[in-house]
Amino acid sequence: MSEVRAAIAQARTIVVKIGSSAITDLDTGIDHARLDSLVDALEARMRAGSDVVVVSSGAVGAGIAPLGLKKRPADLATKQAAASVGQLKLAQAWDASFSRYDRTVGQVLLTADDVSNRAHHANAQRTLDRLRALHAVAVVNENDTVATNELRFGDNDRLGALVAHLTVADALVLLSDVDGLYTGDPRKPGPDGKPARLIAEVAGPEDLDGVIAGSGGALGTGGMASKLSAARLAADSGVPVLLAAAAQADRALADASVGTVFAARPQRLSARRFWVRHAAEALGRLTIDAGAVDAVVARRRSLLAAGVTGVSGGFSSGDVVELAGPDGVVCARGVSSYDADDIADMAGKSSDDLPSDYSRPVIHADQLVRT
Ligand SMILES: Nc1ncnc2c1ncn2[C@@H]1O[C@H](COP(=O)(O)OP(=O)(O)O)[C@@H](O)[C@H]1O
Numbered sequence: 001m002s003e004v005r006a007a008i009a010q011a012r013t014i015v016v017k018i019g020s021s022a023i024t025d026l027d028t029g030i031d032h033a034r035l036d037s038l039v040d041a042l043e044a045r046m047r048a049g050s051d052v053v054v055v056s057s058g059a060v061g062a063g064i065a066p067l068g069l070k071k072r073p074a075d076l077a078t079k080q081a082a083a084s085v086g087q088l089k090l091a092q093a094w095d096a097s098f099s100r101y102d103r104t105v106g107q108v109l110l111t112a113d114d115v116s117n118r119a120h121h122a123n124a125q126r127t128l129d130r131l132r133a134l135h136a137v138a139v140v141n142e143n144d145t146v147a148t149n150e151l152r153f154g155d156n157d158r159l160g161a162l163v164a165h166l167t168v169a170d171a172l173v174l175l176s177d178v179d180g181l182y183t184g185d186p187r188k189p190g191p192d193g194k195p196a197r198l199i200a201e202v203a204g205p206e207d208l209d210g211v212i213a214g215s216g217g218a219l220g221t222g223g224m225a226s227k228l229s230a231a232r233l234a235a236d237s238g239v240p241v242l243l244a245a246a247a248q249a250d251r252a253l254a255d256a257s258v259g260t261v262f263a264a265r266p267q268r269l270s271a272r273r274f275w276v277r278h279a280a281e282a283l284g285r286l287t288i289d290a291g292a293v294d295a296v297v298a299r300r301r302s303l304l305a306a307g308v309t310g311v312s313g314g315f316s317s318g319d320v321v322e323l324a325g326p327d328g329v330v331c332a333r334g335v336s337s338y339d340a341d342d343i344a345d346m347a348g349k350s351s352d353d354l355p356s357d358y359s360r361p362v363i364h365a366d367q368l369v370r371t
C-alpha cells in the first residue's frame with residue numbers, strides 16, 4: 001500500500017465530506033438507507049480510535065422534494081428557502097442515524113466569515129474541539145440561509161478542506177457519487193474517443209497535466225474542479241486527501257484502499273500563510289508591473305510602491321489584497337502595510353521620493369504568499 005494510503009488509513013483525526021449526490025435524491029429527498037450505511041462506516045472508524053468530523057452537503061437537495069420543486073433551484077432566494085427546509089431534515093437524519101449507536105450529534109453551521117475572520121476562526125475551532133472532547137460528532141455545513149453570493153465558501157469541498165485545517169486533521173476524505181478522479185469526465189468519452197481512466201494517486205501538480213475536471217451532477221455544486229482545488233488547499237495544510245464513492249465508504253474509511261489519493265506537501269504552510277493564501281477574503285487588488293511580478297514571484301522580494309500601477313477596493317492596512325500582473329492574472333496575495341488611498345498616492349514612486357512615514361514596503365516579503 002502507498003505511503004499516502006497508509007497515512008489516511010491511520011489518521012487520528014479525519015474530516016469526512018459527503019456530497020449531496022451521495023445522500024439526497026431529487027424526487028425523494030434524503031436517502032435514509034444510504035445515510036445509515038455511511039454512518040455504519042463512520043462509526044466503525046470511530047470505534048477503531050479515530051476522531052471524525054463530518055461535513056455534510058445536502059441541505060438544498062433535501063429541501064427540493066418537500067417544497068414540491070422539480071430541480072435544484074438556480075436563484076439564491078429559492079436555494080436558501082430549500083436549504084432552510086432541507087438543513088432541518090438533514091440534521092434530524094444524521095441525529096437519528098447516529099442514535100442507532102447512542103452517538104450524540106452537534107450541528108455546526110459556518111459562514112465564510114467564520115473562517116476568514118481570524119477572531120471568529122478561533123471561535124469555530126473551539127466549538128469543534130469541544131464537541132470532539134465531549135465525544136459528539138460535529139456535522140458541519142455552510143449556513144446557506146444567511147450566506148450571500150459574495151460571501152460564500154463556494155462549495156463544500158472547500159469547506160471540508162478548511163475544516164480539516166481548522167481541526168488540524170490528519171486526513172480529508174471526500175465521498176461523492178464518483179469512485180475517484182478520472183482523466184476526464186467519466187460520463188463522456190475523452191478527446192481521443194477512449195473512456196476516461198481512474199487515477200489512483202496524485203503525488204503533485206504534474207500528475208494533473210491533461211486531466212479534464214468537469215462539472216458535477218444535477219445535485220452537486222462544484223464538480224471535479226472544486227474537488228481538485230480543495231485537494232490543493234488540503235495539501236498546503238499538510239493534509240492528505242482521499243476521493244472515493246460514498247457507496248464504498250466502508251473500505252475508504254477502513255483502509256483507504258479505494259479511490260484516488262492526493263499527497264500533502266511535506267511541510268504544511270504556517271497557519272498565517274495558509275490564512276493569507278486560502279482563508280482570508282481579499283478586500284482589494286493591486287495591479288503591478290512586470291518587474292514587480294518578477295521580484296515578488298521569482299525573487300521572493302517585498303512589493304515596493306514603484307512597481308504598483310493600480311489600486312482597487314477600499315481596504316485598510318492589515319487587510320489581505322490580491323496582486324495581479326499586467327495581464328490581470330493574480331500571482332500572489334499579501335497583507336497590505338497601508339490603506340488603499342495611501343497606496344494610490346504612493347503608486348509608481350521610488351522609495352527615495354516618498355516621505356519617511358511611507359518608507360516601508362507596500363507588502364513585506366514575509367506577508368506575501370504566491371498563489
Ligand atoms: N475528471 C473527472 N473525474 C471524476 N469525475 C468527474 C470528472 N469530471 C467531472 N466529473 C463529475 O463530477 C461529479 C462529482 O461532482 P459533484 O456532482 O459536484 O459531487 P458532490 O455532490 O459529491 O460534491 C461526478 O459525478 C462526475 O460525473
Ligand SMILES: N[C@@H](CCC(=O)OP(=O)(O)O)C(=O)O
Binds near residue numbers: 154216
Ligand atoms: N451547502 C450546500 C452544499 C453545497 C455543495 O457544495 O454541494 P456538493 O457539491 O454536493 O458538496 C447544501 O447543503 O446543499
